[in-house]
Amino acid sequence: MNELALRTNKGLYVGGETVYGAVYLQIDRVTSGTGVKLKFHGYEDFYYEERGSQRYSGTGEFSVMRGRKEHFDVEVPIYTSTDPIPLGCYVFPFQYELPADLPATFHCKGPLYEATIKYEVKACVIGKETNLKVSQPLIIREVVEPSLLKDAVRYEDQSEVLKCGCYRQGDISVVASLDKTEYTVGDTGTVSVDISNSTSVKIRNIRVNMKRVVHLMKGQWVCTAAAAEASKMSNRMSASAGQPGPLVEKVWSETREGTSNKKVELALPVELKNLPPVVNLGKHIKCVYRILVDVGLKSSLSLPTGLLKIPYLHPPGNSEWDDWKPPHWVSQCERMTVEGKFAVSSNVLAQEEFAGLPTFQVLVENK
Template identity: 20%
Template sequence: MGKLKTFYIELENSKGVFLAGQTINGKLVIELNAEMKMREIRCTFKGLAYVHWSESETTGTGSNRRTETIDYTASENYFNQTVPVFGRGMGMGDKNCLPPGQHVYPFSFQLPPNLPSSFEGGIGYVRYTIKGTIDKPWKFDHTTKRPFTVIASLDLNSQPTAARSEQNQNSKYLCCLCCKSGPITGMLKLDRLGYVPGEAIAFNAEVQNMTNRVCGIHAKLYMTTLFRTLKKSKTTTSEVAKVVYQDVQPGETEIWSGGRLVIPPLPPSFLEGCRIIDLNYYFELIVDPSGPAIDLHVPLLVIIGTIPLQTVVQQYQTQYGVPATEQPTLPPSDTATSDPPMVGAAPMSLPPPTYSECVFGKTNIREEGDSEYTRGEMNFAPAYVYYHDLSKQPQFN
């Protein structure tokens, strides 16, 4: 058995969700089976955005033709600060020793303002971590890691298009050998474009099928992510959720009235504060003809925020008889049982949101500098706001 029994980071806010500018309070906990010599114990607070992907490119001609791998990389550093809690950094010199038993070292760190929201996107991320290090002379260091979530507030009431109704229509013809069928036409209508996780996107759609094929119908919410480097950009698409409707038969028209799709926990649109990653969301009607054919797509750009529209809150109050009061004062964010308050919210009498793991699930956050011996959370998913009560909102008008 080694000398180090346990080594972990514990946050006073057990949910590990913070707003930019808030203070992170916690402690580094070490338990030793035997005495251990060390230079110091420290915490490193790190926030950065990083993008990286590789592509194979062929250059030259003939015998000079060759294929090489090109790496595209970009990064932004938001903070990288080390806070000593024991030993050299506390003025105790390089030769320090801890006896067996448990040792607890409190720490505190104030986040800078205007940070972008946490995001994990495969070839790019915005990531915030705390790393604990036991710096040992002439031996490998012991390290432990604790990721946490930062949420940037996006108030839908500040977005000019969020409360606006919108519709889109598209059509296409199917070709089979020398014959061209009648068109497929799809129409999608939303009574607004701004939503928060937990709300349902209420929509109406209509599909006219003038072909001789059966057509499937569904609607989906998807996220597009633009990753930027100095030399090149790359866009990826991820499906968030979808709902399926009945088929439309040849020569018929289907009216999809009162459709609903509940929005799961997601990062807010735009990823404001980050210059190398951009997020957008689209809600789309899709018509899928049977047989070989390209689907018909009817998209609308929507905004996913963290603070709901005041008109939506008022609808909720009216429907459920909730009195219109000022938003209650929430307990401090550094208590273990509380969620961080959503600053900048308009007055509303909704219960505060919960904070739920991102719908895309966990990802491995092992980075350069993390060894196989690094302890802590190496699989992590950011947690985002989720308004359970708003899923009861009224149907499409």
């Protein structure tokens, strides 16, 4: 049977990197296809439902905010012919430079919203043989910005404890910290809490909560009613409807009972599984994680709540790329010349960028 396959040199990228890859095509029966087309597409998109509002269309439908940003959408033929593609096996090498400052691959869904940042590369045969198509996700991790790491993973404070509002009993100091500045979804992090208590006031409990905060921004309100009503409703709402506030959800918590010890040291494991990653660079979507450390005292006194942030929680690996197996016929492919936007020069084809792709012989310098 006729078959199409696609492979890139990596499964994970950051904005500004170049994607190197190849499209593999087997034609073992007569086809109507006359070429091969390649497409790179990356976007972010969200919807947010507004409920309990007075902004109704009269039909009982509620309003929805939508926001979308196309980060790139490039589709060009990499091979064309006036005649159907002849029988044989072919490989078409390509390269594409990703735009800089791309937000991380992301998906999160709540009761009132769904937000997605997605990237992929697609290939298809041009012509009537529309079943010959293939796609592969591109997982994007954000570039680490050093300024976001400063002081984000450590909180330190010292509070004076007074008796009867004026007599000094001593101090209670709290130091909370994360073990790393960067994690990947699936990792286990550690929150360390160290407390020094020079007073006679006992600690009631120590609570640590992690909250996800999703911001949906720069969207436009639309109406789910009929088109005519939606147009009127959208015009009315555009001047009055604001952006939704931060969508906050608790995703992890741990409470430890209090103690009279003068020195308390805790190390709390945090499993970062099944979570969407941190997004700092989104145009419509941002996502952050805040870890709140609260020390309760057995009195009417309270200590300021400490705040930690996870600067980077990266998306997990590209499972589709990891699990890919080359078809048996790939080794027989004849290399074809690609022209245009995705073309690759012959000297690049001999470099390490193509080392892991089937059929490419890479020159390795002796060191």
